[in-house]
Amino acid sequence: GAVVSQHPSRVICKSGTSVKIECRSLDFQATTMFWYRQFPKQSLMLMATSNEGSKATYEQGVEKDKFLINHASLTLSTLTVTSAHPEDSSFYICSADDGIYGYTFGSGTRLTVV
């Protein structure tokens, strides 16, 4: 099946610093990738749609200047949490449409801002 690799799996950073999360489609090309955020015991909430070669589309209420998305190639999308604060601590998951099986998800990144 299709595989989406997400790194890092866990990251702890100091308040005010920036953190980059990578999402790679390993065996298929993804013109579109999706970034979700999941708080404990809650569902996944779509943050933004990442489009290869163009600007990302952000959901209402998501600050595009805080959550920078870059989709520079057909296999890589990155999410950078800028000037992170404790309230940004969460579980971030990416996904991509592999065109065969459906939407394949990365293994997620647990971000803790201290």
Place this chain on the structure above:
Amino acid sequence: AQTVTQSQPEMSVQEAETVTLSCTYDTSESDYYLFWYKQPPSRQMILVIRQEAYKQQNATENRFSVNFQKAAKSFSLKISDSQLGDAAMYFCYNNNDMRFGAGTRLTVKP
């Protein structure tokens, strides 16, 4: 606005028994896909089953099957012969707007 509704926050089933998880959705599109994903404690999202809206036949994957009622916008998941490894959060997903339902926590009792 919530477009995917899972009305059962928690469900419990005895091992080897059958359980049905409910999901309703809202869309104005005629062609779309619906999915059920499983999220175990590892938090990895695992595709359980998918249904193409233009297909009338209900999708089946081994012990997992769906009851897709397009007119009623209902998409329930039936798990037969439940196993301990089925215990997880289950999310219903609509690809029209990439939204998940709130999830149902399934517990399997030995």
